Amino acid sequence: MSQAMIERLAPWAFTLGLFVLWELTVLVFDISQFILPAPSAIFSAMFEYRKPVYENSLVTLWTTVAGFALAVVFGVLLGLFIGWSRTIYRGLYPVMVGFNSIPKVAVVPILVLWFGVGEIPAIITAFLISFFPIVVNVATGLATTEPELEDVLRALGAKKLDIMLKVGIPRAQPYFFGSLKVAITLAFVGSVVSETVAANAGIGHMMATAGSNFQIPLVFAGLIVLAVEGIAMYALFAYIESRTTKWAFRSSMGV
Numbered sequence: 001m002s003q004a005m006i007e008r009l010a011p012w013a014f015t016l017g018l019f020v021l022w023e024l025t026v027l028v029f030d031i032s033q034f035i036l037p038a039p040s041a042i043f044s045a046m047f048e049y050r051k052p053v054y055e056n057s058l059v060t061l062w063t064t065v066a067g068f069a070l071a072v073v074f075g076v077l078l079g080l081f082i083g084w085s086r087t088i089y090r091g092l093y094p095v096m097v098g099f100n101s102i103p104k105v106a107v108v109p110i111l112v113l114w115f116g117v118g119e120i121p122a123i124i125t126a127f128l129i130s131f132f133p134i135v136v137n138v139a140t141g142l143a144t145t146e147p148e149l150e151d152v153l154r155a156l157g158a159k160k161l162d163i164m165l166k167v168g169i170p171r172a173q174p175y176f177f178g179s180l181k182v183a184i185t186l187a188f189v190g191s192v193v194s195e196t197v198a199a200n201a202g203i204g205h206m207m208a209t210a211g212s213n214f215q216i217p218l219v220f221a222g223l224i225v226l227a228v229e230g231i232a233m234y235a236l237f238a239y240i241e242s243r244t245t246k247w248a249f250r251s252s253m254g255v
Contacts, residue, residue, distance in 0.1 A: 064126050
């Protein structure tokens with residue numbers, strides 16, 4: 001078996017091994033399903049409630065992607081603005097850090113007062129929690145342009161806008177796509193947090209309802225669904241990154 005094939009099968013083998021170890025641990029130590037249900041019980045509950053699991057997973061995916069899309073648009077725009085000047089970068093960066101330090105779960109009740117119970121608070125929470133990594137990475141990618149390079153380009157007649165379009169933005173692409181992989185996983189966190197507090201649908205709402213009814217296997221089924229959706233979205237952006245910023249990793253392509 002080739003090394004490439006082993007690397008492709010490794011994630012599946014480790015995941016399967018984890019579930020087998022989990023199942024054996026529950027059986028050997030006779031752990032109650034109210035504490036830690038076995039994978040067999042979890043997948044059984046997932047199949048039994050497949051319709052609500054499917055419908056709620058679509059709601060969570062929609063709110064996550066919607067909030068993430070808003071974060072990408074506004075994050076890129078604000079990142080470009082902050083990265084335009086080192087003075088702006090140094091002035092606004094502490095404000096951004098302070099904004100990101102606010103626990104987003106504390107904002108959800110305010111969003112519910114403003115927009116009511118439903119998908120809007122989940123979308124906004126997903127936006128708020130995934131916004132910061134995109135802004136910081138885009139701004140950092142632009143701010144890391146060497147001053148000596150800028151001086152040479154200005155000496156050749158390039159304007160500030162030319163430097164940003166032809167040097168700054170291309171250099172920031174690896175930072176940008178790296179931030180997308182982090183932001184999409186955080187967006188799921190934001191959506192689920194909001195759904196558990198104030199929503200009529202979604203995986204978070206389903207898990208909260210199942211927990212109150214002591215349907216613990218269904219709660220864990222929701223966690224697995226979230227993990228699968230998160231991995232799928234992460235893999236999508238990792239693939240886009242590998243296709244669009246291959247030049248940034250050319251030194252390691254042969255490793």
